[in-house]
Amino acid sequence: MLASLGLPADAAEHLAARAALLDGTYREVAARLPANARISADGDGRLHFAALEPEAEPASLVALRSAVNAMLPRVDLPEVLLEVFSWTGADQAFTSVTGGEARLKDLPVTIAALLVAHGCNVGFTPVVGGADALKYGRLSHVDQTYLRLETYRAANAALIDAQASIPLARAWGGGLVAFVDGMRFVVPVPSVYARPNPKFFGRRGGATWLNLINDQAAGLGGKVVAGTPRDSLYVLDVLYDRDGGRRPEMVVTDTASYSDIVFGLLTLAGFAYAPQLADLPDQKLWRIDRSADYGAFNDAARGRVDLERIERN
Structure with a gap:
């Protein structure tokens, strides 16, 4: 398993590399922070992002949209x-x-x-x-x-390959960034895929369609999840059970698909995990070196990572 994942047999070696990466990332971002007027830290060390204002659509975009709409056949x-x-x-x-x-x-x-x-x-x-x-x-x-399932998947693989050959899709990306998100549906009839969840379905049952889409706008695969347990529990399933396309290097999710355990599992599996976390000021950042000076992050990075405890377990 370690060889297939490209991990060293010695946990300390792997942890040292992650510690160096975390330290370097803190210092790099902290150095750029003074030049970014949209990010600030309050007296308690909580980080705040200013809301982005919408930009006006340029005339060229309006003209392009009209031209494309006129060319679309009915x-x-x-x-x-x-x-x-x-x-x-x-x-x-x-x-x-x-x-x-x-x-x-x-x-x-x-x-x-x-x-x-x-x-x-x-x-x-x-x-x-x-x-x-x-x-x-x-x-x-x-x-x-x-x-049947296998022919649907084979057909989807053909569509994924065809999409990747389109010049515009290649301009969007190389297929190495993917987004995982779930769509929830009420299931009004008895079904093996339906489970209760009062938060989303009231008194009825429902299911979640967990979908994987890459940066070339191609659906690489999906999974039906009964009810709505945390989407994060199934992210790896979807990534490894794709219908086709290149293996993503970076995986983007929303807050519902995030947990520390999944972050660790995706990292061990060789994915760069980029969850888009809500309520940033309430997030607790973590550090390994207590004495390191991370500038504006000194107060925000108040969590302490115990590498010895990780290695023991």
Whole structure:
């Protein structure tokens, strides 16, 4: 396990490296702090960030938005899916559960209709049509034979690769920064994925869709979490069970996905963890060297990290 994670056998060696990194980071940020008028420290050493004011949209952005909106065609959702299939070949990922090579005629049309039916949660009736590819029996057969978890994941991998090849997506980033966040849904019917949580669902049950999106705007994967235990408990699951794409180097989350344990686990696993913490003035910062001078952080860094205790455990 240590070799696969690139960690030394001696814990003290690893802790010394982390201590040096923490000390260097404190000093680097403290040196930049005087030049940043938006960050201040009060008499109790609590850090405060001034709110960012919105910038006015430049005329060029307004013109670009109007031009793009004018170029967007008015098409139905199934047509969009068929167009994307033609670019990416994602429909080829939907193979028969029997392993047969033969493909049904107009299979992409049936798959597009089923994706709309499931994605919009409307059932088969709105997508049934007169064409053979859209008849109820054909839809039911393809749904049971071609659409399953492994084919969805293979199709998503094709979409991720195609997105990474777009010049604009490459300009956004290299796919090495990813954001993990959860969307909560009330589940009104009995389900193995639904659990009670009065804070979010009242008296009803619900589930959380924990989603992983990279800096190229591609969804790398996700996980259904029953109820809403802390999202942080499942961040590593989502990172290691991706449908495709490059392994992220930096992981960004909101406060709900943060805990000290997860911070440590992600660091040991080789990820740079960047939770966006709310209520910054109430956060307790930690230091290892009590005598170090960290400038404005001297009072804020009032927590003491005991390296010997960490090493013993």
